[in-house]
Amino acid sequence: MARLKTTHDVFSAIGEPKRRALIEMLTTKEMTVSDLVDAMSWSQPMVSKHLAVLREVKLVKERKAGRYHYYRIQPEExxxxxxxxxxxxxxxxxxxxxxxxxxxxxxxxxxxxxxx
Amino acid sequence: MARLKTTHDVFSAIGEPKRRALIEMLTTKEMTVSDLVDAMSWSQPMVSKHLAVLREVKLVKERKAGRYHYYRIQPEExxxxxxxxxxxxxxxxxxxxxxxxxxxxxxxxxxxxxxx
DNA sequence: TTGACATATTCCCATATAGGAATATAATGA
DNA sequence: TCATTATATTCCTATATGGGAATATGTCAA
Known part of the structure; x- marks a missing residue:
């Protein structure tokens, strides 16, 4: 078989440095996708896709407020x-x-x- | 680009459950490859290949004694x-x-x- | 309603596995 | 020398990316 999916578990998910960077950025505050795009200087799809992986393993939680999606870390995960x-x-x-x-x-x- | 190499860093290396199992097995004692083959019930090449990744990121250290290669964990890594x-x-x-x-x-x- | 803004998803591709099988390399001992 | 043992490497393949580009979806404001 091939490599495990990045969403297999938390260990796999944080193997990617960009996802660790996102988690670090979210440590102290809730942020929207565009907040993160500005902070990280990545493309918006890149931010959204990495967030999707973190969301799937429940390392982040999404809170929707109109157009804005606020993301926050779930440290217990x-x-x-x-x-x-x-x-x-x-x-x-x-x-x-x-x-x-x-x-x-x-x-x-x-x-x-x-x-x- | 594709996914990062598993040897990119320690975080990537331990993303694979089998490599975490090897590390756990080596926590308390030095073991040879065949010791590990017996303990894990994996094929010999599988053990050797996972050890190669761990070796490259320096999570384990090899000590050769004749035909036997002893592996030990390098906890500081x-x-x-x-x-x-x-x-x-x-x-x-x-x-x-x-x-x-x-x-x-x-x-x-x-x-x-x-x-x- | 409609254009602008915010976010998610899809398509495409180059790359790197993990695992099995076969083979290579190395060391030993009779 | 040669068979055996111990370990590493190569070959093959199915699979899953991460990134860029394009597009879809959803929401708001004038």
Whole structure:
């Protein structure tokens, strides 16, 4: 088969840098499509199409007011990512360096049982 | 243009569920390709090809010992994701304790739903 | 009503997969 | 040397883009 659809899940959806940029832009405020077109300097169809992907995975929510469509982020939908990262945090504590040390320690132990 | 290469960055690389599974499997120990083939029940070329993507974005590191190629996770390469997520933490609370509570709540809810 | 504005969708195309199968490369041991 | 084992790469194909251009849909205002 080919690659997964970008709308398969949140991980796929945020794989595209432009969609991450949209999410960042929407972090603090609700914005219309044309607000986003101005802010990002992309074509209007490009903005609409990336928003459509984010909408499908529910990372953004649309609120229509006449001609204007206001988009806002749905941060709770990012939880799967946070949870996925969380499984690594339980090994590393607060810093990446601690995780490194932890992994080096246990992997050294495992290696004493090595095959060669 | 077409879609970004999966090796474009860490975000693209982990968009594929199988690659996330490999990373999870490598969290606690170094493993050879055949270890991973056995653990995941995928074909050997499939494992090797997904590892190649992870290797290219430096999420895993290879250590060759004779015929065996040991792979280990490079956790510091997950930092871009952690940092990107950090900006949203304020929406659900920044501590892992709160995340734990959230997860426990969900789990409890799921369990009680199953009983009905 | 009608033109202008706001947004979404469709068409087209070049590109990059993911997966299966076959094959290549490399290291080992008898 | 040669068969076996371990891993990587190549070939093939169906599929899904992301971007540009054109167009459709929806809404408002004069």
């Amino acid at each position: 990012l939880r799967p990512i946070q949870e996925w990262m969380h499984q690594f945090e339980k090994y590393w504590g607060s810093t990446m360096d601690q995780l490194d040390n932890y992994l080096n320690t246990i992997q050294t132990k495992v290696n004493s049982d090595e095959k060669n | 997950l930092r871009p994701i952690q940092e990107w997520m950090h900006q949203f933490e304020k929406y659900w609370g920044s501590t892992m304790d709160q995340l734990d509570n959230y997860l426990n709540t969900i789990q409890t809810k799921v369990n009680s739903d199953e009983k009905n």
